[in-house]
Amino acid sequence: MSFDLEERFKKMNTGEILLAYKGSISAELITNVLGVVETKLDHVIDKSSTKKKIYNVLVESLQNLYHHVDDLPETNGEDLDVHFGIFVISKVNDDYEIRTGNFIRNDKINKLKERLEKIKTLSKEELKELYKFVLNNQKFSDKGGGGLGLIDIARRTDGNINYNFDNFNNEYSFFNLNVIITNQ
Amino acid sequence: MEPISIEGTPKTPTVKFDASTGIIEIKGRSIPENSIEFYRPLVEWLEEYGKNPQAMTTVNIQLEYFNTSSSKCILDVFKKLEAIKKARNEVVINWYYEEDDEDMLEAGEDYESIIRIPFKMIEVVD
Numbered sequence: 639m640s641f642d643l644e645e646r647f648k649k650m651n652t653g654e655i656l657l658a659y660k661g662s663i664s665a666e667l668i669t670n671v672l673g674v675v676e677t678k679l680d681h682v683i684d685k686s687s688t689k690k691k692i693y694n695v696l697v698e699s700l701q702n703l704y705h706h707v708d709d710l711p712e713t714n715g716e717d718l719d720v721h722f723g724i725f726v727i728s729k730v731n732d733d734y735e736i737r738t739g740n741f742i743r744n745d746k747i748n749k750l751k752e753r754l755e756k757i758k759t760l761s762k763e764e765l766k767e768l769y770k771f772v773l774n775n776q777k778f779s780d781k782g783g784g785g786l787g788l789i790d791i792a793r794r795t796d797g798n799i800n801y802n803f804d805n806f807n808n809e810y811s812f813f814n815l816n817v818i819i820t821n822q
Numbered sequence: 823m824e825p826i827s828i829e830g831t832p833k834t835p836t837v838k839f840d841a842s843t844g845i846i847e848i849k850g851r852s853i854p855e856n857s858i859e860f861y862r863p864l865v866e867w868l869e870e871y872g873k874n875p876q877a878m879t880t881v882n883i884q885l886e887y888f889n890t891s892s893s894k895c896i897l898d899v900f901k902k903l904e905a906i907k908k909a910r911n912e913v914v915i916n917w918y919y920e921e922d923d924e925d926m927l928e929a930g931e932d933y934e935s936i937i938r939i940p941f942k943m944i945e946v947v948d
Contacts, residue, residue, distance in 0.1 A: 665855050669832060672853075687922045690887070694925070697853050697889050704855055766932070773893055774936050786890035794925060 641806055643716070646724070650737045650814075653730035656682075662719035663707055663740075668700045675727060682729070683821075691794050692734050692819050698787045699736050699817060700725065707740040710810055734819040742813045747803055750813070753785070754801055757792045765793045795819055826867055834860055835885065839867055844876030848899070849884040852892040861895035868902035875911050879903065884918035884946070885926070893929075900937045907939055917941045921948060 647660050656678050679689045703723045710716060724739035769789045792799060798818040803811045823841035830836035830850040838847040854860055881903060907913040917930035927943060934941040
């Protein structure tokens with residue numbers, strides 16, 4: 639089998655795992671996960687600013703998943719939960735990593751790639767200006783974010799974001815996003 | 823005008839808007855997946871309040887967390903307040919942030935630079 643989700647999930651489980659999940663991404667799930675992770679962070683991190691950064695980035699990452707997961711057509715034979723996504727929160731050396739994975743329609747890839755590449759190259763000051771511009775000028779969709787989520791994540795992590803797209807078939811790919819929060 | 827009083831939840835803030843005192847408060851967390859629904863009545867209330875505001879309106883924003891879905895809605899709240907100020911009423915905005923929370927302080931500065939009402943930045947020490 640060329641596309642093994644189980645294998646993929648295992649590979650994402652690196653470092654010291656705080657929480658790993660694969661399945662349906664719902665608002666209730668996000669509420670529960672945030673509650674559990676917040677309690678865990680209270681136990682493992684002393685510095686409240688680092689805790690807040692992780693929490694904020696986690697909120698945006700999970701809500702990005704919630705809003706942007708594409709469902710595979712039922713005929714693909716994978717038998718996945720609706721609104722399927724994967725995420726892993728782990729500690730790798732001294733840093734914290736939030737990895738997410740979801741299916742995305744291939745026709746959306748170029749636009750997302752462009753956005754990510756742009757965001758990754760911007761300086762802190764440029765990210766701030768872009769954030770303010772989008773906040774003040776772009777009308778939000780019903781989904782809410784209007785593209786601020788990734789900019790916000792980049793601002794809080796100094797652009798420490800990696801990603802890749804794995805082709806699933808001629809219509810869909812699997813999008814992996816890895817955000818690193820350094821424990822300053 | 824009927825005041826607004828909403829208890830906070832893990833994903834939505836505590837809200838107290840009182841036209842008789844001119845005190846507007848939003849406190850806690852604002853991280854719902856869809857914030858437009860939550861903020862619409864608040865923005866509408868401010869629109870109405872703006873027609874006959876107190877000589878002085880005091881705004882207290884004390885957020886521990888807010889997501890990007892809320893950020894636009896919070897800007898809408900500030901824009902209503904900016905309009906009240908433009909109509910020659912006094913509007914004082916107090917932006918509270920927890921000690922060491924540089925990101926929250928910066929978020930306040932971002933809003934301040936967009937809406938052109940000076941913010942009072944107040945550091946909360948535990």
